[in-house]
Amino acid sequence: MGSDGQKKDHATELIGLVSPLVLPDSKTAYPDSRFVIFGVPYDGTSSYRKGSRFTPNRIREAYDNLESFDPYYKTTYAESSICDLGNIFPSEDAEENIDTVETITSFLRKDEKIPIMIGGEHSITVGAVRTFSDSYMIIIDAHADFRAEYMGNKYNHACVTRRSLEILGRNRITSVGTRSVSKEEFESPEYSKVRFVTADYVRENGIKQVIDELKNEIHGRKIYFSIDMDGIDPAFAPGVGTPEPYGLLHTDVRELIRAFSKETVGFDIVEISPLYDNGNTVMLAAKFIQDFIGSNSIN
Numbered sequence: 697m698g699s700d701g702q703k704k705d706h707a708t709e710l711i712g713l714v715s716p717l718v719l720p721d722s723k724t725a726y727p728d729s730r731f732v733i734f735g736v737p738y739d740g741t742s743s744y745r746k747g748s749r750f751t752p753n754r755i756r757e758a759y760d761n762l763e764s765f766d767p768y769y770k771t772t773y774a775e776s777s778i779c780d781l782g783n784i785f786p787s788e789d790a791e792e793n794i795d796t797v798e799t800i801t802s803f804l805r806k807d808e809k810i811p812i813m814i815g816g817e818h819s820i821t822v823g824a825v826r827t828f829s830d831s832y833m834i835i836i837d838a839h840a841d842f843r844a845e846y847m848g849n850k851y852n853h854a855c856v857t858r859r860s861l862e863i864l865g866r867n868r869i870t871s872v873g874t875r876s877v878s879k880e881e882f883e884s885p886e887y888s889k890v891r892f893v894t895a896d897y898v899r900e901n902g903i904k905q906v907i908d909e910l911k912n913e914i915h916g917r918k919i920y921f922s923i924d925m926d927g928i929d930p931a932f933a934p935g936v937g938t939p940e941p942y943g944l945l946h947t948d949v950r951e952l953i954r955a956f957s958k959e960t961v962g963f964d965i966v967e968i969s970p971l972y973d974n975g976n977t978v979m980l981a982a983k984f985i986q987d988f989i990g991s992n993s994i995n
């Protein structure tokens with residue numbers, strides 16, 4: 697109380713002057729939203745270049761420099777029913793974060809929303825795959841991520857495809873951009889249960905052929921779409937935890953997003969480390985989010 701006995705409360709005025717960091721086109725309240733963004737600032741199992749815990753907010757800041765109108769889809773993202781919930785409170789334990797991601801995505805699924813999860817490292821994807829266990833999975837990744845366990849942890853980011861196979865079963869996953877596989881992974885009897893499309897195959901045959909083959913395989917099923925940014929060549933996406941040369945073109949990944957966005961029920965972008973970025977990687981991730989929402993929204 698002030699000396700004049702009046703309660704001092706300028707909450708209404710303050711709300712107009714400051715705001716929490718959310719995606720700038722997050723203009724829709726949760727009940728009316730279609731796309732729901734949330735960040736998972738966790739890089740606890742990253743083995744090489746950490747920093748992905750900073751990525752959700754760096755992508756939001758990069759996104760702020762993009763136009764809200766997109767002439768390709770003739771879409772205005774500020775009117776695209778986007779709600780950004782902010783970031784989770786991360787645990788130090790990978791499995792606990794996976795549980796949190798499963799809880800959030802299952803709420804979103806029940807509420808008929810499309811989750812867009814921003815990592816963080818790749819381990820978190822397992823929680824979303826549990827929620828969308830009846831879907832087909834498309835992964836973009838340089839790495840097979842097919843280890844039974846890594847550094848004593850079966851929830852390490854190097855194991856996410858293997859864990860996803862255990863949830864989804866054989867012939868339910870295609871990983872595009874593969875070019876880093878250990879001998880143990882390669883010789884595992886489980887390896888043939890996932891379709892690994894190498895970056896060389898994409899370059900030699902073209903992304904259009906890869907999309908046609910995938911369409912035949914998926915046959916209209918719902919899709920969970922996970923983008924590990926190191927699938928893209930380091931020339932276009934240098935700021936990643938584990939860079940690997942000879943990767944996919946950024947435009948190849950855009951074509952894949954566009955081709956399958958209508959069937960996609962959940963989407964994530966992981967493994968960016970802003971500490972090693974020149975700004976291009978978070979900007980490309982922001983563009984991928986727009987491409988996903990734009991191509992999903994057009995009739």
Ligand code: MN
Nearest residue numbers: 818837841924
């Ligand atoms: Mn990965």
Ligand code: MN
Nearest residue numbers: 838839924926
């Ligand atoms: Mn990777």
